[in-house]
Amino acid sequence: xxxxxxxxxxxxxxxxxxxxxxxxxxxxxxxxxxxxxxxxxxxxxxxxxxxxxxxxxxxxxxxxxxxxxxxxxxxxxxxxxxxxxxxxxxxxxxxxxxxxxxxxxxxxxxxxxxxxxxxxxxxxxxxxxxxxxxxxxxxxxxxxxxxxxxxxxxxxxxxxxxxxxxxxxxxxxxxxxxxxxxxxxxxxxxxxxxxxxxxxxxxxxxxxxxxxxxxxxxxxxxxxxxxxxxxxxxxxxxxxxxxxxxxxxxxxxxxxxxxxxxxxxxxxxxxxxxxxxxxxxxxxxxxxxxxxxxxxxxxxxxxxxxxxxxxxxxxxxxxxxxxxxxxxxxxxxxxxxxxxxxxxxxxxxxxxxxxxxxxxxxxxxxxxxxxxxxxxxxxxxxxxxxxxxxxxxxxxx
Amino acid sequence: xxxxxxxxxxxxxxxxxxxxxxxxxxxxxxxxxxxxxxxxxxxxxxxxxxxxxxxxxxxxxxxxxxxxxxxxxxxxxxxxxxxxxxxxxxxxxxxxxxxxxxxxxxxxxxxxxxxxxxxxxxxxxxxxxxxxxxxxxxxxxxxxxxxxxxxxxxxxxxxxxxxxxxxxxxxxxxxxxxxxxxxxxxxxxxxxxxxxxxxxxxxxxxxxxxxxxxxxxxxxxxxxxxxxxxxxxxxxxxxxxxxxxxxxxxxxxxxxxxxxxxxxxxxxxxxxxxxxxxxxxxxxxxxxxxxxxxxxxxxxxxxxxxxxxxxxxxxxxxxxxxxxxxxxxxxxxxxxxxxxxxxxxxxxxxxxxxxxxxxxxxx
Numbered sequence: 001x002x003x004x005x006x007x008x009x010x011x012x013x014x015x016x017x018x019x020x021x022x023x024x025x026x027x028x029x030x031x032x033x034x035x036x037x038x039x040x041x042x043x044x045x046x047x048x049x050x051x052x053x054x055x056x057x058x059x060x061x062x063x064x065x066x067x068x069x070x071x072x073x074x075x076x077x078x079x080x081x082x083x084x085x086x087x088x089x090x091x092x093x094x095x096x097x098x099x100x101x102x103x104x105x106x107x108x109x110x111x112x113x114x115x116x117x118x119x120x121x122x123x124x125x126x127x128x129x130x131x132x133x134x135x136x137x138x139x140x141x142x143x144x145x146x147x148x149x150x151x152x153x154x155x156x157x158x159x160x161x162x163x164x165x166x167x168x169x170x171x172x173x174x175x176x177x178x179x180x181x182x183x184x185x186x187x188x189x190x191x192x193x194x195x196x197x198x199x200x201x202x203x204x205x206x207x208x209x210x211x212x213x214x215x216x217x218x219x220x221x222x223x224x225x226x227x228x229x230x231x232x233x234x235x236x237x238x239x240x241x242x243x244x245x246x247x248x249x250x251x252x253x254x255x256x257x258x259x260x261x262x263x264x265x266x267x268x269x270x271x272x273x274x275x276x277x278x279x280x281x282x283x284x285x286x287x288x289x290x291x292x293x294x295x296x297x298x299x300x301x302x303x304x305x306x307x308x309x310x311x312x313x314x315x316x317x318x319x320x321x322x323x324x325x326x327x328x329x330x331x332x333x334x335x336x337x338x339x340x341x342x343x344x345x346x347x348x349x350x351x352x353x354x355x356x357x358x359x360x361x362x363x364x365x366x367x368x369x370x371x372x373x374x375x376x377x378x379x380x381x382x383x384x385x386x387x388x389x390x391x392x393x394x395x396x397x
Numbered sequence: 398x399x400x401x402x403x404x405x406x407x408x409x410x411x412x413x414x415x416x417x418x419x420x421x422x423x424x425x426x427x428x429x430x431x432x433x434x435x436x437x438x439x440x441x442x443x444x445x446x447x448x449x450x451x452x453x454x455x456x457x458x459x460x461x462x463x464x465x466x467x468x469x470x471x472x473x474x475x476x477x478x479x480x481x482x483x484x485x486x487x488x489x490x491x492x493x494x495x496x497x498x499x500x501x502x503x504x505x506x507x508x509x510x511x512x513x514x515x516x517x518x519x520x521x522x523x524x525x526x527x528x529x530x531x532x533x534x535x536x537x538x539x540x541x542x543x544x545x546x547x548x549x550x551x552x553x554x555x556x557x558x559x560x561x562x563x564x565x566x567x568x569x570x571x572x573x574x575x576x577x578x579x580x581x582x583x584x585x586x587x588x589x590x591x592x593x594x595x596x597x598x599x600x601x602x603x604x605x606x607x608x609x610x611x612x613x614x615x616x617x618x619x620x621x622x623x624x625x626x627x628x629x630x631x632x633x634x635x636x637x638x639x640x641x642x643x644x645x646x647x648x649x650x651x652x653x654x655x656x657x658x659x660x661x662x663x664x665x666x667x668x669x670x671x672x673x674x675x676x677x678x679x680x681x682x683x684x685x686x687x688x689x690x691x692x693x694x695x696x697x698x699x700x701x702x703x704x705x706x707x708x709x710x711x712x713x714x715x716x717x718x719x720x721x722x723x724x725x726x727x728x729x730x731x732x733x734x735x736x737x738x739x740x741x742x743x744x745x746x747x748x749x750x751x752x753x754x755x756x757x758x759x760x
Contacts, residue, residue, distance in 0.1 A: 092645070093622065099644035103637055208469060208656075211682045218667065232644065236667075308632035308660050313496075317631065352637055355625060359597050362627050 013057045017065035020053030024072025031083035032095050038088075043080025047073045086357065094353045098232035100346065105233070105241050106307065108338075108345030110135065110316075112244045113299030114323030115330065115337045116251045117292035121167075123255060123332055124288030125268040125389040129185030130170050131296045132320025133192030134163040138297025139304040140196035143209055143311045152214045152305055159301035160294040166192055167293020171286050178393035189320070197313045209310045216240055216306040240302040247295065252334040264288055268387035271394040281394045296320065325373060331384045340373070347372045455488040455515070455706045458508030459698075460501065462520030464629050465494050468656035470676040471694040475519045475542060478698030485699075486706055501526030509534040515705045517542065517698060521598045522629075531555045538710050540701045542694055543600045545714055553712050558697040561718035562600055563755040564748055565690035566607025566651075568726045569673050571744050572688055573608070573649040574615025575737045576671060583671050583685070584648040591622035591642030593661045595629040595654035599757070604653045604675065604690060606756045611744070614753075622647055623759060629655045636660030643668045649687060651675070662686060671730075678727035689727030696723055719749050 027047035050073030057066030121128035138159035146155025330337025355362035524544035652658030665672030674689030717723020
């Protein structure tokens with residue numbers, strides 16, 4: 001097992017390029033807390049090392065990673081220099097590593113759930129733009145059921161059920177009626193927006209959701225408490241964050257290590273072939289889409305009963321679409337998608353803290369996650385290849 | 398070929414959706430300016446018993462900002478004040494909620510067009526829209542909560558209802574300064590407290606400036622943190638901002654962000670520190686609420702309706718402060734010793750006596 005993992009590590013020039021990228025990051029890091037060196041010289045030296053490593057890698061033909069190292073080196077020098085010029089006070093306020101990483105996990109969790117849902121749906125060949133609406137329905141019905149039934153597990157169950165129902169509608173239109181899946185998905189989004197908005201006002205108008213709704217508990221790991229850095233991050237995480245980790249792992253196992261996963265991917269790549277060997281394309285697609293709705297809804301439920309313990313109209317605010325981007329950036333693979341969810345979470349957490357420097361640029365900083373995603377997609381990942389039959393309805397002959 | 402085809406379809410789909418979105422947006426606006434306020438809840442209530450022998454009751458309309466009337470903050474209290482006016486003065490009332498900043502002008506002008514005698518706009522964010530609408534409808538009286546106009550912008554039919562939030566902020570900040578230095582299960586040894594504002598706008602900054610000054614006056618060693626969530630609705634953003642401050646050692650966090658700020662109080666609950674409510678008395682939210690900086694929007698709205706209904710509408714600014722009980726601090730958590738509350742009340746008297754100068758802007 002370990003040997004196999006080692007065999008997958010980059011070698012030769014690729015390893016040099018990866019080292020260059022790490023050096024570029026390190027050039028920035030030395031200027032930040034807890035080290036915060038107040039002179040730019042170490043940043044510049046380490047950054048130059050990154051440039052050299054990148055140059056070497058490019059000369060050996062490792063273009064993409066090599067240029068990545070060069071960019072990281074230049075950015076490391078620039079950002080490191082800026083950091084040494086900014087006041088320690090500001091730096092301490094923005095860069096609290098443990099808080100940043102904890103916030104990263106909180107931002108990434110709903111994305112990870114929805115993205116896993118998206119992967120299942122798209123791997124089976126059905127585009128699911130309705131993730132946003134399914135998340136929103138999960139957020140509302142999660143808190144609605146938790147409130148009315150006084151139980152958060154029932155809230156979660158209701159959330160998953162509502163997402164699954166919306167997904168079933170989408171599946172019916174996409175699979176049986178062979179309607180355009182983009183339009184169908186958008187219809188789901190508007191439908192969910194309307195249904196949750198109406199029910200919310202009808203049930204809670206004037207009051208908002210009550211403050212004492214049962215919420216998904218945090219997991220207290222008291223033995224971690226004293227640990228440096230790790231303790232504050234992992235010591236008190238919401239149960240849903242741990243479940244998100246488990247969901248990513250399970251998604252990977254199911255998709256790539258079980259016969260079910262193989263069938264599902266076959267249906268998404270070449271439904272005719274799958275049909276010929278006796279796999280029911282319709283049934284597989286229905287199951288995958290319904291599962292994707294349930295997963296997305298769990299992500300939404302985390303937002304309402306896991307995180308802020310209240311509901312607002314349209315509270316998902318586009319997270320479903322970001323999850324869709326995460327699916328694509330992650331090349332329809334669970335671990336890569338999870339990594340992108342984390343990157344997105346980290347940059348969101350950072351963007352939220354940067355206004356300490358400039359209040360007037362606050363709105364600009366909020367674009368940071370999107371810009372970083374663009375850079376990551378263009379620079380490091382390259383072309384992502386969707387399942388061959390995604391978005392194409394299948395007609396049985 | 399197939400991938401190309403899929404991509405084109407995606408583009409086409411997106412274009413269609415964008416068009417749909419635009420159509421939905423425009424449609425909504427059209428409707429709200431012509432026939433009322435689609436997409437926003439509204440309510441009309443007439444009090445049959447009130448109004449005396451008047452053939453035509455005095456009609457008052459209220460336009461909320463994007464916080465909405467269930468923000469448990471100033472929009473809700475403006476509505477409370479309006480309901481009080483309906484019950485006690487027998488005026489006819491109507492509320493138009495705004496779902497986005499683009500709704501202010503349509504909502505305001507539709508109420509004016511429907512013959513409402515007084516239209517009240519709630520919130521600093523409605524400032525420009527109210528000025529614009531007041532110019533268009535010189536026969537309708539307008540009142541606005543939280544926005545003061547420059548002298549050259551003042552109109553004869555426009556009244557500003559302003560608060561000295563800095564006084565309320567000072568008092569809760571003073572209490573926070575005392576509490577953070579005290580040993581308890583909700584405080585830590587560090588003398589750090591924080592505030593989370595929605596946006597850097599004057600009413601928010603007056604609270605925060607007062608909060609910081611009050612804390613320093615209580616204990617010069619206290620360090621104050623401050624952040625803005627850039628949002629008055631999304632509780633997640635405020636919760637994140639508060640958690641960041643708590644991680645830096647803050648054991649009292651002050652919500653200055655309306656509905657979004659409820660997330661600050663959730664963060665305080667999760668991390669077992671103190672939270673301070675804003676505008677309304679938010680002690681009902683939980684045991685983590687130390688006290689609330691009160692800004693009695695209900696009083697201001699009621700007073701504005703009352704004088705307008707009596708024909709005593711005046712242009713310019715009406716200020717609500719400690720002396721006329723327009724601001725103050727709310728219920729203090731029961732575990733706080735009475736001496737601390739007494740000290741805060743001493744400061745309150747000093748402010749009323751004009752002995753304390755409180756800044757209005759955050760450095």
